[in-house]
Amino acid sequence: MAMTLAQRTQLRKRAATEAARTAPAALMDGLTSYELMLAKLQQDQQRLKQVQSQQNKARVKAELLPEYVPYVEGVLAGGKGAQDDVLVTVMIWRFDAADFAGGLDIAEYAIQHNLQTPNRFNRTTGCLIAEEVAQVALTTQKAGGVFPHDILTRTALLTAEQDMPDEARAKLTLALGRSTLAGLDENNPGQPGQIQTGIDLLKAAIQQHDSCGGKKDLERAERLLKKHAGDAS
Known part of the structure; x- marks a missing residue:
């Protein structure tokens, strides 16, 4: 779903507006921008299921993530903490694609508003964030590399x-x-x-x-x- 600049801007504004009027502990279900991105997410997840290599999955996620940026920016700017499986999944994908700073931007919002991880992850949000970053860092360090200290x-x-x-x-x-x-x-x-x-x-x-x-x-x-x-x- 390649969007024009105008479409991206419209999506960001609509996501911010809709997220701002959705109360904490409520669900984003039924909102136009959320349903649009949820449909895209489900389509992208089907694509990822066809990829067996974890490294290739990470590359595909890196290719897909830019399409979610307007929605994420809108929710982070205007959201009040409604449960949002799209947002949490994008956070995890950013970690998988080595965009740790971007993942932590969402993580701050997720922890602030106590967003839950989708059931398939079987971990609390805080645990998932800590382990996703730590595991890559430990693997990098074991191989003799340097992982960003600030992250x-x-x-x-x-x-x-x-x-x-x-x-x-x-x-x-x-x-x-x-x-x-x-x-x-x-x-x-x-x-x-x-x-x-x-x-x-x-x-x-x-x-x-x-x-x-x-x-x-x-x-x-x-x-x-x-x-x-x-x-x-």
Whole structure:
């Protein structure tokens, strides 16, 4: 469904207007813009079912997501928190397509208004947000890459008060601890207190879930702290 600029603008304005007059805890069902995007979502989901590779699914989602932007912008601008499966699904797709900043923009709205995830995801919204970001971060770090520290920090702050299994919380805390310590070594102690901050995060992750995988990271970080403490004395 390729839309013209005028159609995109109209959709954004209509979504904002309709979302603004839909009360919290109500459903967006029956509203013109929502029904339009819900029909598109169902069509796109059928397309995705034909794709077996998760990497290819992510590429398809990246191709599809721009068509949802006007609707998302409208709801975020004018919405009062009505339950919106289109919005929550787009949030997840943005994470899958590695648009973490865009996903977190929706996540802030979703958590603020206590939006629920569609039943097929079997996780609370806060848990899903934390795990979606943490899992990609941990995979990236394991492969020797660097995941954006600001995205991890934003996710941790956003989900700090959300209830979730300890294992899910530990994944995010571990990823943040590793990110805090990234690039630090015997020749680079980082900013004052940075190593200790990383150690505290790793300890917290281990306390949250003993098998999170952070024990060797903690041992290395503690050795590094002792090394630099000795150099400073």
